[in-house]
Amino acid sequence: MTLLPFLLAAIGGYLLGSIPFGLIITRAAGLGDIRKVGSGNIGATNVLRTGRKDLALATLLLDSFKAGLAVLLFSLLFESRNVGLIAGLAAFLGHCYPVWLGFKGGKGVATYAGLLVFASLKGLMIGAPVWFAMFLLFRISSLAALTAAALVPLGALLLGETEFAVGVLTALSVLVFWTHRSNLSRLLKGTEPKFGQKKKADETP
Template sequence: MIELPLTAWYAIAGIVGYFVGSIPFGLLVTRLAGLGDIRQIGSGNIGATNVLRTGRKDLALATLLLDSFKAGLITLLFGLLSGDRDVGLVAGAAAFLGHCYPIWLSFKGGKGVATYAGLLAFASWQGFIVAAPIWLGLFAITRISSLSALTAAALVPVGAFLLGETWFACAMLGFLSVLVFWTHRANLGRLLRGEEPKFGSSSQ
């Protein structure tokens, strides 16, 4: 634990979290593998789902884990360094923002689902045990990733609160859930029109 004013911790956590979250792992791993720019295929997204469209399951898994861990670990790190879990949550939320709006890519990033999941896994067991079964169950039934993600995001803040999560954490999770809906607004429109494709059928 390092002694600093709490306001300084929040500021540092926000800045560092954003820049860590801005690392575009999907773009980096596909380029390193010689597959070019992932933004030129499929949905144009830099996340694991679009990386999977290259046919490289190993790269998609690597992207999923890296995008998850960058939020989870920065949350854990700042919570430990500051001695304040809320500071860690701010760092994780900033990493989510960085992933969705990375400065390196003209603020055009991913949709944040894996990053959100990583934050939950490391910082809120209450949120994680709400999100994980909902996402997995719905995806197994519907094979529609966006529907699974949006449903889980909608229920996480309330479910976490009912399981005893703090007000601050639930407010932070609520904020991130709203952002998940924003980054999935095109998917939401297709869902409402009954046009959202199932996983593996076409670009989502």
């Protein structure tokens, strides 16, 4: 296979992933610019800070589905799972760094989860229970996300996932740690808030 399918998948996946659903939904609901609320993030967690659980859920589902759609669409179009995986990776990058918003987007957890549903059930089998267990134990969403991200590639590999897929999952997990670097810093300091607690003014998105 030539590089052209992978290039098209990267471009198409990025464009799908860069659709800022959180911003679009909150503006359509008359809540203004979500980037001026809470952490300034466009993801579901920050949308929830508006008090609209329905909008947060819609954002979560749409942010998840766009990566899954990229995987499904390009896998079918080029009859190649690897091409679909590249589209999913690009969708993740589009979500986190959308060109339309000055490359300032979400942190990618929902987008990663949606990719796993469509691209690697073996990765999902590891990531989902780890996330839920960690969240139930500590009630810290970033800790749950980072723990799950750290274990997904290794777990998928042990379950027999392909080397190419494990490589993509590893890249995604590294990116999750990068987008959560401020959260990681607070976790190490013991200042990361639990779910439902208000963020401090000096916290960055």
